Amino acid sequence: MHSTNLLLEEPIRMASILEPSKPSFFPAMTKIVGTLGPKSRSVEVISSCLKSGMSVARFDFSWGDLEYHQETLENLKTAIKSTKKLCAVMLDTVGPELQVVNKGESAISLEENASVVLTPDQGQEATSQLLPINFNGLAQAVKPGDTIFMGQYLFTGSETTSVWLEVSELKGDDVVCVIKNSATLSGSLFTLHVSQVHIDLPTLSDSDKEVISKWGAVNKIDFLSLSYTRHAKDVKEAREFLSKFGDLQQTQIFAKIENIEGLTHFDEILSAADGIILSRGNLGIDLPPEKVFLFQKAALFKCNMAGKPAVVTRVVDSMTDNLRPTRAEATDVANAVLDGSDAILLGAETLRGLYPVETISTVGKICAEAEKVFNQDIYFKRTVKFVGEPMSHLESIASSAVRAAIKVKASIIICFTSSGRAARLIAKYRPTMPVLSVVIPRLKTNQLRWSFTGAFEARQSLIVRGLFPMLADPRHPAEATSATNESVLKVALEHGKASGIIKSHDRVVVCQKVGDASVVKIIELED
């Protein structure tokens, strides 16, 4: 995305706003996570999603069984092969989510001012007057006057498919509610969100543990998105559980902040997790509307300064049914980029929306436009000030690489990395040019078989803004000898030229180790 950067701090010639963006091999530096489901599980649609810029696929186990999601994943793998687009896999847990048990899957019409009873008796049939739910502790958790939101799975907040309930009375284990707006709930699953109330259920449910052991391990998932994370211990317990599976040692845990409890423990959660998902869907119910922007700006800044990826969700809900977003949604996406998000997560829009591919390409275009006016200079100085001095060696190398690249107007930064750490640190300084993270595999053994590292590190960069992975040839020895580096560098430059990022006579900044020295060098391409 190497176009002339406009700066909002300077008067913009209005006509220049209409200048079309230059085509590039990727739609934006900001990444797009797509939730795959009924409307986005065919090889054809997934291939179009990948070509439109989706680089992480989310499999949400709030709904759908192992076989269903496995079939979708197999189609994703086919689509990756045919499109040659890398895509990471994210397993999203159900966690302590309250759900209506609607065995008949019939639509439920609810009338304003009528009463509806929420009951833990799952033997009952779901009707407009009685809704069985999957939690028997609700009557102990709520009190009259509390608010409960109920919507179809991955609710978009539109008033025709979700209702607000107010608790009016507790009758034993049953909770009697008044319906505050009329709506008809349809679809495969209705979820509930009880505002600002602690639900006494484990963050990692038994069902989640079974899904991780049976589906996550065999598919070597790159990310675990931990729903309703409320405390750092939730992340630590999830990591402990993952450590039982050899294939999940490197799986990164992204904590989903979905309620006020998670918000109030944000700092400890951020330090324990590998990344954060700002789950604005559920959090948007727990928080009063006027506070959502404040949380977003504060949370994104903290993630940026920690150098940990931050994902913003529920951005263009109306595109679930419309070919274009509302103006508010379009501006919301741009502001999420300007606020510092690494990635945008699409839920209902891609899972059950009519236009999953158009949604991804629209969001990608908005991100690209916002990136053009992102003031990297101000951000860079603010970051350097925040980090303070003395910087760690790697932080100074990374920030120097970015500074050098900007000053010489390099078209790309090439970063050699094995763990991915150096590349992520470079991305932290939000360079205006893409960063090619050249992942050098290391040979390892578990005493039973040889294998190469690198696949996780490469795919996990697909959620970091501005990072584009390239897997170096495993025949190149991992040690950083100058000969090795040159040959790998040559391949990386060819890769850059082939994808159109590097043109003849461009300047390229390279971050690598030569012998024991970590170096940043600037090369001028001859041809």
Ligand SMILES: Nc1ncnc2c1ncn2[C@@H]1O[C@H](COP(=O)(O)OP(=O)(O)O)[C@@H](O)[C@H]1O
């Ligand atoms: N296999 C490699 N070959 C060449 N340089 C490397 C390699 N791995 C890391 N580097 C470089 O070494 C320096 C330290 O990176 P470090 O963070 O220790 O490695 P990693 O990124 O693999 O965690 C960085 O400049 C990085 O670009």
Ligand SMILES: C=C(OP(=O)(O)O)C(=O)O
């Ligand atoms: C991403 C979110 O969670 P989910 O889509 O899993 O409900 C959210 O609530 O915004």
Ligand SMILES: [K+]
């Ligand atoms: K979920």
Ligand SMILES: [Mg+2]
């Ligand atoms: Mg949620």
